Amino acid sequence: MPNLKTAGYVERAAFAAQVLEKIVPKVAASIGVDPAVLDSEVTPGGYLLKTNASLQTEAALDDATADRLAAAFGYIFHQHSVLVSRLDDSGGSTGFVTVRFPKDTLDAAVAQRFFEKADAVEKGLGGGYTAFGDEQIFLNVVDGNGKSYSGLDNAAFLDGLKRTAASFGPPAPQVSDSGTAAARFIGNDWDKAPKGQDYAARLGGAGSPTVTALDVIATEYAGLVSASAAHYGWNR
Template identity: 70%
Template structure:
């Protein structure tokens, strides 16, 4: 995920998460992508369709995510993860969501490991319905087993037609599509909407959406933070490395070995899908 704070000029960016995540004692959700945003020469990756990206994400989830978890001290058997649609600036891509019952420090370390190996600009760590949170969220519920990438994109476009501020981003988890009213460092929402207007706009979009009947299932405030590295300025991943014990640490050495496996997976996918 591209760091919306470092890349604010790209426009409003919203990240979303599952409504199964609740108060601070509840599991944390980590949101990220498996296809690299930096570090690999894949000029045609930008043209890859959802199916290709989702297939690659499934491979990465099976072959790479457990190794990253092990390297940072997270029990992979206790992770609940899935490949799910995620949207950014009116485009839907395959994303990964990993839910875990871990503390904040461990969650941040795991997120740093994911961002380091998968070469992401940022990874989102969050908990919904957190009374200490300041980021508004809205969960839109779809009929059971109906929500797929195409339907998620359709509602994404509908929401943006109600107010362009609702077109920043989303994620889907199970039968729900969730929007976060992410703020900048001054606490101002990128959407240009306060939380009440953000909710009202999504309620209007849900009420008028066709052909599926939708409802706003939940709303409130979330605690959300980004674990990030600006690969343009820190090509070695210094932002992540600092959270992983520093260059030369056992954790970073273990993750470098995992990245070698990831690079092989990238090479195979690039040859299969013509990403180079």
Template identity: 60%
Template sequence: MNLPMRSKFGKAALGAAFVVMAASAAQAVEPVLISYEAAPSSGFDLPKLDQATYAVRSAFALQALTDIVPKIAAATGVEDSKMVSEVTPGGYLLKTNASLQTMADLDDAAADRFAASLGYVFRQYSVLVSRLDDPAGTTDFVTVSFPRDKLDSAVSQAFFEKAASVDKGLGGGYTAFGDDMFFLNVADAEGKPYSGLDHAAFLAGLEKAANAFEPVKPTVSNKGKAVARFVENDWKTQPAGEAYVARLGGVDSELVKKLDVIEADYAALVESAATRYGWK
């Protein structure tokens, strides 16, 4: 495979890349999708960051994707030729932000290590690792499809809010690619969905939201099963990223030392953006 890392794609290009990578699965593993954000969730005093527009967050995410993600990938041993990335709308707890999506040919251990590295440097509480349409999957997911070129960050947020108005369990999160929003009914370690809904209720709620949504009319399809899990660190109780560090070999590991250097580059990027965009 020779799929270079890209900072930005045309409409639905990452979805097309997924098809190409999935077609090669007989020769390797199923492609993994890593979903995360670039704007920090902890470690910086940025009281006005929450007021940043989607356009500003998208610009920052694109800069982080260009300047920082390749360094994290290299430190973690992930080859550029084995991944593709883009900035897309993504929702978490009823808020749409510019999210980063990286699709890669990685096994589970390598995927979790890469996810932990991204979460550690970008100071994220969690990074979602998933494999769509995986026969081994136990996570149900639903696709909400919009007419061509009608899905943007504003429409995504409006539908997210509509879904949560049907049932608050549908306001947990989504990922958007091209004209599609993907809702994964991710479960915890005990197999209990974070949404509090079984698959039938999860699907029915999204269908009800789609039927009531205006002025653009989406369609809902039940896409089957995925493998999905969160790689996490609670920065409130683990302010040094202890959960991530444990996955990465400990504070004295070569990988963590490399990531600490990259984190300094990231901190400089955040400080520059904070000045430019007025986040302080």
């Protein structure tokens, strides 16, 4: 799709809303999770100083089920990785900071401005964020060796976001929460596993009932992508 890179946030959000309605519940059901227990939204999400429409899901799931759900989403949506996190986990090693904005003021444009401002205030804060409602959440995720991808320790990470919030506006946000979280990436190396084998292994392997069900959903998702590409001109 040669013109996908030119697609604006509104178009991407409209497509994501269709995915949320038509695909996400089926993915959840395929691994035995009742879609009704998921609180999913199309929200701004940031990665490397770029904001895009993203799907975020909250649910009270045990770790094994959460990882399987992440693998199922990654398998269907061809993601390199899916972030699983649990905030306020005293045993976690990932620092988190929640920045709350006045009611109904956090949209994609505001989130992107704050994202850019944070990186200007403290290099390392432009790695990524998620958003729910009026909250923009930053995670100081660490690698397998316990080293943060941001290059900042949790105290510096928090301080940088406090300074950003104090100098940002309008709208004027505030740091409303911080602490440690459990966070991990569930991923697939598509170069080495082009059929999503890393994800499939978490779901019973190729040919298992779960993966077979997901393959049917993947066909439906591909049709949705094709229809949206034709509608928005992404394939021209």
